Amino acid sequence: MTMKLTTDPSAATLLPIAKKEGISTVWDRHRAMQPQCGFGQLGVCCRICWKGPCRIDPFGDGPQRGICGADADTIVARNVIRMIAAGAAGHSEHGRHVALALQGVAEGRLPACQIRDEAKLRAVAAKLGLCTEGQDIPAIAAAVAKATLEDFQNQDHDAPCNWIEATLTKKRLERLQALHVVPHNIDAVITQIMGRTLVGCDADPVNLILGGIKGALADFDGMCLATELSDALFGTPSPVITAANLGVIKPDAVNIAVHGHNPLLSEVVCEVAGQMDEEARKAGAPAGINIVGICCTGNEVMVRHGIPLAANYLSQELALVTGAVDAMVVDVQCIMPSVSEIGACFHTAVITTMAENKIPGATHVDFKEETALENARRIVAAAIDAYKRRDPRRVNIPDFKQTAIVGFGVESVVGALATLNPEDPLQPLIENIANGNIRGIALFAGCNSTQVAQDSSFVTMAKKLAANNVLLLATGCGAGSFAKHGLMTQEATLEYAGDSLKAVLTAIGTSAGLNGPLPLVLHMGSCVDNSRAVQVAVAVADKLGVDLDQLPLVASAPEAMSEKAVAIGTWSVALGIPTHLGTMPQVTGSAKVTELLTQTAKDLLGGYFLVELDPNLAADKLLEVIEERRKGLGI
Ligand code: BF8
Ligand code: SF4
Incomplete structure (x- = not known):
């Protein structure tokens, strides 16, 4: 049963424990929400004024216009x-x-x-x-x-x-x-x-x-x-070896999970934690303080400092169910309001830090840059204090973690390529795309959603694209998925990359001093760091004298859910990139809007949305798009 909800082995281990403890998780609430409102799914429910809500009958029998006349x-x-x-x-x-x-x-x-x-x-x-x-x-x-x-x-x-x-x-x-x-x-x-x-x-x-x-x-x-x-x-990310999944939480440390998106707070928490390590030891934690990341704050500190990633979006609650997170410090975005309630089932201090992002039941420490050190000390002290109340009998840390080589910003990608050609670093990449060793590039972005078994679409698509010699980049919870599933390792490259991709990744990795290939998927950072992938693409396009909509470059958000993903997907299309969505966008109640986004956009912008819920078919479709682009370039 649980494997249908998630393909993450540590999440699957903890779900029965949550159940036994009477803790409801995102998957329980998803089930309780069924069936979900069909009007909302189609995007035809309007609540923009108080004459409404109005909803359009998708079958054509009932109202075709809202009370004001909007269709x-x-x-x-x-x-x-x-x-x-x-x-x-x-x-x-x-x-x-x-x-x-x-x-x-x-x-x-x-x-x-x-x-x-x-x-x-x-x-x-x-x-x-x-x-x-x-x-x-x-x-x-x-x-x-x-x-x-x-x-x-x-x-x-x-x-x-x-x-x-x-x-x-x-x-x-x-x-x-x-x-x-x-x-x-x-x-x-x-x-x-x-x-x-x-x-x-x-x-x-x-x-x-x-x-x-x-x-x-x-x-x-x-x-x-x-x-x-x-x-x-x-600091600009550079390759660093770290680990991912809930097994990065340590039984003998004060564990602080940093969660959200904004790196300002987490940076200071990391710094202060280093200074307060001794206090943690005195409180009885022999391993001192262990910082782990969740969601994009996690990605930020992971690619910059090698802080291990505990969870991506859907397993954030399960980090608390381990019973070994002493403080969860959150800033903004993608924080389930349920975390304060689950934290209260254990000894965990759930701490909000931004004035405009509070959660009932959480402790609030108002974080200001001016008083950052003092605020961070208070947060770390709260974690140490909570550790003293931890009940070792309720600790269940799944024995799953994977090595992850992360930290591939523009500078480090170019730096690695420069070891092959210092005069003209992009040349080896371009050559290998032109000669077909690399068929194209796919950027995986976006969230987890309860509409998809956690991480499954990411992993299925990545393996298929890599086998077909597509270079893979990732950000956000997509990157989290790959890190947790061991696809950011050299072993994954050897196991899953097609022969010519494997040869290129090995040449670059070896020359860059990694003693082997680059990882199968390059972790570029958090969701805002999708901009890094665009910069690489722009540099390649400029060098070739073409525009972005001519490159064999595709984007995919196979498990998208957030409004932020809607914005990202739309600019990706606007920049000329064919953009796959693996969850159903809430627009299909309008044939016109659907056509605009999936077809007209192609003429206007070169990019367009491609919706395919089946990850295998989606990979096939992206491979077709890549070949079509190659043909356009005459390569
Ligand atoms: O900005 S991928 S669930 S954590 S919205 Fe959120 Fe989606 Fe994760 Fe990061 Ni991005
Ligand atoms: Fe208001 Fe018009 Fe929307 Fe109905 S359709 S909620 S009347 S704005």
């Missing part, structure tokens, strides 16, 4: 672009937070933060076209922060956001400009979406979707700046 196309389009706006808001709030921290560091206001990667900061300044000659690091940081914050402030509708302008190929930017979908100001674009979807506003599904695409590109802008400024502040 299914309008309702579906409004609903989906509001999801995009929410996703973009989440990512760009994260980005703004990081940009303001950079500004604070530049002004010497934040003692707990520093610029750990000065070279990256300079590279970012150059990318943004800022002249920094003769300037010191604080001055460069101030200039970068200012140019970044302009993306939230610019009122000139014709001036694109700085980051998007600095990031995309020229052709792509022009194509998007011709459609009037390039954002000028992240906040304004999100606000526009909320405004135009009010009762009695934009009712044209095409116009609405174009507004949504602009919102999605604002999401992309926010992600780019979040990633790049985080690298400058906390």
Whole structure:
């Protein structure tokens, strides 16, 4: 039974224990929710005003218009672009937070933060076209922060956001400009979406979707700046060997799970934990403090510092069911509100840290960059204190963890390639794509969803694509899936990669000093780090003198669920990338919106959504797309 819910062996081990303890998990609640509302699934339920809710009869017998006259196309389009706006808001709030921290560091206001990667900061300044000659690091940081914050402030509708302008190929930017979908100001674009979807506003599904695409590109802008400024502040990822799955929780340590998305807090918690290790030992934990990650905060500290990943989205509750997590520290996004209740079943301190993200039943420690060290000390002390109350008889740590080689940002990918060709690092990659050793590149992104047995679609698709010599990149909970299932190892490359892919990964890995191949799937980081994959693609496209929609590059979110994934998927399409969804998007109640996203988009943008719930068929379809793109390039 449990194997239908998840393919993660540690989750499968803990589900019966949760049941025995009377703890309800996400899967129990999913079952209790059946059957789910068909109108909602189709996207034809409108709750935008209090005359509603209105719902359109998909069979054509009942109402075809809401009380105000909105039809299914309008309702579906409004609903989906509001999801995009929410996703973009989440990512760009994260980005703004990081940009303001950079500004604070530049002004010497934040003692707990520093610029750990000065070279990256300079590279970012150059990318943004800022002249920094003769300037010191604080001055460069101030200039970068200012140019970044302009993306939230610019009122000139014709001036694109700085980051998007600095990031995309020229052709792509022009194509998007011709459609009037390039954002000028992240906040304004999100606000526009909320405004135009009010009762009695934009009712044209095409116009609405174009507004949504602009919102999605604002999401992309926010992600780019979040990633790049985080690298400058906390360090740029480089390959590191670590481990993943619930077996990384240690029975003899004070275990602190950092969960959410924003790296600012988790960075300081990691630092302070190092200083308070002795206190943990004194409290009776011989292994000191053990930090483990969950979701994208976990990915952030994993790719930068090799902190092990305990869980991706669907198994976050099960981390608590181990009975050995002493504190779960959460910041923003993808945190199930159930964690406080489950934490209370054990001794676990569940600690919220962001003023705008609280959970009933959790302890709140208001995290501010200005007082970060003090806040982090309080959090770590709470974990040590909770450890003293841990009941060893209720500890059940599954004996599953996998090695994971992670930390493949643009710099480390290019760095590894440079060991083969220092003059022209991208050349070996391009050559191997051109000669067919690598057929194409697939970026796996997105969540877990209870609609899919946890991790199953990721793993099935990756194995099939790798066997067909497709180079695999991953972020977010997709990366978490692969790490937990041992696909970020050299052994996986030897076992699952097709012969020519295996040869290329071995050549690069060996030359880069890894004593063997690169891992089968390259972990690029958290969801905001999808921007890293785009940067690699843009560099390749620029070198070939083509646009992104010509590359044999595909994206897949086989277990997508979050509004953030809707935003990411939409910008992926807007950038020209065929984008697979393995869960049913809530748009199929409108034939017009479905057609816009899956077909018309192809003509307008080159990218389009491809929906296929069966992971085997999905892999086949992506392979076809890759071959079609190759043909287009004449390779
Ligand atoms: O930003 S992949 S479930 S954790 S939304 Fe959330 Fe989805 Fe995971 Fe990260 Ni992304
Ligand atoms: Fe119904 Fe129109 Fe109000 Fe939506 S906006 S709830 S369709 S009356």
